[in-house]
Amino acid sequence: MVRIIPMASSIRPSLSSFRFSGGVATTRFLFSASPCSTPPFLSSRQQTQLPFPEKLFFSKAKIPDSEVDGSFSLRAVPPTLIAAEREEAKAVLTLFLKKQGLSNAGAARIIKKSDLFIDHLVSRLHSIHKSRYLVGRELTTLEIRDALIPYLESLLEEHGRILADVVENFPGPPVKDKPVSLVSSPDSAIDSKKLKAVSRVSETGPAGKLRPQVVYLMELGMDLEKIKLITRRFPSFAYYSLEGKIKPVVEFLLELGIPKSNIPIIIGKRPQLCGISLSENLIPTMTFLENLGVDKKRWAKVIYRFPALLTYSQQKVKTTVDFLYEMGLSSENVGKILTRSPTIISYSVEDKLRPTAKYFQSLGANVSLLLLRCPQTFGLSIEANLKPVTKFFLDKGYTLDEVGTMISRYGALYTFSLVDNLIPKWDFFLTMDYSKSELVKFPQYFGYSLEERIKPRFAVVKESGVKLLLNQVLSLSSRNFEKALEKKMKKQVTDQV
Numbered sequence: 001m002v003r004i005i006p007m008a009s010s011i012r013p014s015l016s017s018f019r020f021s022g023g024v025a026t027t028r029f030l031f032s033a034s035p036c037s038t039p040p041f042l043s044s045r046q047q048t049q050l051p052f053p054e055k056l057f058f059s060k061a062k063i064p065d066s067e068v069d070g071s072f073s074l075r076a077v078p079p080t081l082i083a084a085e086r087e088e089a090k091a092v093l094t095l096f097l098k099k100q101g102l103s104n105a106g107a108a109r110i111i112k113k114s115d116l117f118i119d120h121l122v123s124r125l126h127s128i129h130k131s132r133y134l135v136g137r138e139l140t141t142l143e144i145r146d147a148l149i150p151y152l153e154s155l156l157e158e159h160g161r162i163l164a165d166v167v168e169n170f171p172g173p174p175v176k177d178k179p180v181s182l183v184s185s186p187d188s189a190i191d192s193k194k195l196k197a198v199s200r201v202s203e204t205g206p207a208g209k210l211r212p213q214v215v216y217l218m219e220l221g222m223d224l225e226k227i228k229l230i231t232r233r234f235p236s237f238a239y240y241s242l243e244g245k246i247k248p249v250v251e252f253l254l255e256l257g258i259p260k261s262n263i264p265i266i267i268g269k270r271p272q273l274c275g276i277s278l279s280e281n282l283i284p285t286m287t288f289l290e291n292l293g294v295d296k297k298r299w300a301k302v303i304y305r306f307p308a309l310l311t312y313s314q315q316k317v318k319t320t321v322d323f324l325y326e327m328g329l330s331s332e333n334v335g336k337i338l339t340r341s342p343t344i345i346s347y348s349v350e351d352k353l354r355p356t357a358k359y360f361q362s363l364g365a366n367v368s369l370l371l372l373r374c375p376q377t378f379g380l381s382i383e384a385n386l387k388p389v390t391k392f393f394l395d396k397g398y399t400l401d402e403v404g405t406m407i408s409r410y411g412a413l414y415t416f417s418l419v420d421n422l423i424p425k426w427d428f429f430l431t432m433d434y435s436k437s438e439l440v441k442f443p444q445y446f447g448y449s450l451e452e453r454i455k456p457r458f459a460v461v462k463e464s465g466v467k468l469l470l471n472q473v474l475s476l477s478s479r480n481f482e483k484a485l486e487k488k489m490k491k492q493v494t495d496q497v
Contacts, residue, residue, distance in 0.1 A: 081138065081449065081450075081451055081452070082122060084417070084420035084421070084424075085122045085125060085139070085144070085420075086118050086119070086122055087417075087419065087420055088139075088141060088144045088417060088420060089118050089121040089122055089125070089144070089148060090111055090118055092121075092144065092145055092148045092149065092152075093111060093114070093117075093118070093121065093148075093152065093167070094107045094108070094111055096149065096152045097110060097111075097164065097167075100156065100163075102164070110164050110167060110168055113168045114167050114168055114170065116170050116171060117167045117168075117170035120170060120171070121148055121151075124147065124148065124151060125139060125144060125147055125148070128147050129143065129147065138416075138421065138447070138448070138449050138450075140412055140415035140416050141385070141415055141416060141417045141421075142376055142377075142379065142380065142415040143415070150269075154229060157229055157232050157233050158229055158232070193235050194231075194232050194235050196235075196238075197231045197232075197235035197236075197237070197238035197239070198228050198231050198232055198238070200231075200238040200239070201214050201224075201227050201228060201231050201238050202224070202228060210224075212242045213240065213241065213242040213246050214227060216242055216246065216247065216250075217246070217264070217267070220250065220260060220263050220264055221260070221261060221263070221264050222263075222264035222267065222268075226264065226268060229268075230267070230268055230271050233271075234271045234272065236272075236275065237271040237274065237275075240274050240275055245274050245275055246274045248278055249273060249274050249276065249278065249282070250263055250274075252278055252282070253266065253303065256299045256300050256303070257299070257300040258300045258303060258304060259300075262304050265304070266303060266304060266307045269307050269308070270307035270308045270310075270311060272311050273307055273310060273311060276310070276311065282310055285310050285312075285314065286299065286310065288314050288317070289309070289317065289338065292317070292321055292331075292334060292335060292338060293331055293332065293334050293335015293336070293338060293339070294335055294338045294339050294342075295335065295339045298339055302338075302339055302342050305342060305343070306342040306343045306345075306346075308346065309338075309342040309345055312345055312346075316345065317345055319349050320344060320345050320347070320349060320353070321334055321338075323349045323353055323354065324337065324371065327357060327367050327368050327371060328367075328368040329368050329371060329372065333368075333372050336372065337371060337372060337375055341375040341376060343375075343376065343379070344371075344375045344376075344378065344379075347378060347379055352378060352379065353378050355382060356377075356378045356380070356382060356386070357371075357378070359382050359386060360404075360407065363390065363400055363403055363404040363407065364400060364401050364403075364404030364405075365404040365405075365407045365408045366404075366408040369408055369411075370407060370408060370411045373411040374411025374412050374415070376415065377411055377412070377414050377415060380414060380415065385414065385415075386414055388418055389413070389414050389416075389418060389422065390403055392418055392422060392423075393406070396426065396436070397436060398436065398440070402440050405440055406439065406440055406443040407443075409442075409443055409444075410443040410444050410446070410447065412447060413443050413446060413447075416446055416447075421446060422446060424450060425445065425446055425450050425454065428450060428454065428455065429445070432458055432470075433467075434470055438469075438470045439470075441470070441471070442469075442470045442471040442474075442475075444471070444474070444475065445470060445474060448474050453474060454474065457473050457474060457481070458473060460485070461473055461485065464485055464488075464489055465489070465492070466485065466488040466489055466492055467488075468484060468485070468488060472484050
């Protein structure tokens with residue numbers, strides 16, 4: 001069971017008692033959870049079992065694509081934030097189900113019956129991004145999507161056509177008699193190829209041992225079920241030799257400074273990496289990227305973030321880099337983008353990057369600055385994500401120039417959900433007695449947690465009887481915030497005298 005233990009008292013009115021944990025004056029809680037239990041699944045389908053926690057929040061289930069294992073303590077996440085994240089998770093799951101062929105009505109019906117699975121998705125967000133919650137920062141819509149879609153894709157690979165049934169019946173086993181079909185039956189030849197590949201990594205020799213490459217991967221920390229899951233997604237992985245392919249690449253990655261614990265995650269994200277020749281492909285590609293500005297000292301982080309970068313052709317990379325130069329970025333800043341946000345290489349220049357750049361240019365935004373500060377914004381849909389946010393601010397009385405200034409100053413602004421982030425924070429902003437122009441100066445306001453940062457800090461300022469600039473209220477550290485308040489209060493007393 002989840003235990004909630006109060007750790008500190010709430011805010012007291014005197015200035016000397018203004019002490020903040022993580023920059024937030026609020027009650028703290030400690031969460032602890034029991035290990036996950038794993039219910040049986042349909043043995044006739046030979047499906048890999050899913051770990052289902054007895055209580056969903058902060059379970060000890062190992063998160064495959066995360067550096068954390070879920071066994072941590074965290075302050076209580078406000079109910080309003082959990083509710084917002086549940087809606088985000090519902091939206092991601094709905095779109096994913098529709099992408100697999102379900103109708104709007106079919107997807108809505110499944111979502112309506114999947115409360116426990118939605119909670120499970122939110123639990124994964126908390127495990128993967130625990131550091132964000134510790135400082136009172138909310139996840140953007142894009143970050144939530146990027147965290148959940150790979151997990152849903154892995155479940156689809158694992159459970160295939162009965163995924164919808166798995167989701168509905170979570171955390172129990174799927175119903176045998178009425179599986180909900182997501183996709184049409186796979187081509188028999190492809191299916192046969194996958195089955196043979198999975199069988200190859202599962203079979204044991206006369207001595208009862210698995211193949212050497214499988215044993216090697218397991219010694220790295222990758223369990224057999226993960227290896228089988230990768231093989232279903234990429235059957236060729238089963239035929240990579242240990243000495244000729246897998247081991248040389250793994251040893252090379254370790255020499256770059258990548259922790260051994262991250263190797264399974266990297267291979268899981270891009271198993272094709274193990275099939276690339278070091279001398280003919282991998283090292284020349286890295287040299288090419290270094291010449292474009294990728295920081296060679298940060299290869300470990302670059303590869304962990306986006307291992308697919310090393311599998312793209314040089315022409316694909318060059319096309320993206322040429323576009324960045326066209327947008328006015330210097331070679332130094334191009335290198336920074338490739339190092340910090342290598343996923344930009346995966347975006348199509350003509351279908352995604354250029355149309356998005358033109359859209360932001362129409363707002364008067366500084367596109368080169370936006371690309372440098374928040375390149376992931378260029379992965380959003382213009383119609384579904386960007387235009388609704390623009391309309392929101394125009395409807396509130398801002399001009400196009402002001403909107404352009406806001407996005408230039410805070411690139412992540414367009415990655416937030418309207419319903420769950422921008423609208424409630426705007427509504428609270430109206431109660432704070434600031435002019436609308438304050439948000440043009442400090443659009444980063446929308447990046448702070450409403451319950452964990454904005455409301456508590458503003459309550460302290462209001463009680464003190466003074467007024468600070470919006471950026472002082474939110475961006476200062478706890479100590480500097482106290483100093484700013486104290487200085488303002490002393491000045492007020494002096495002025496009155």
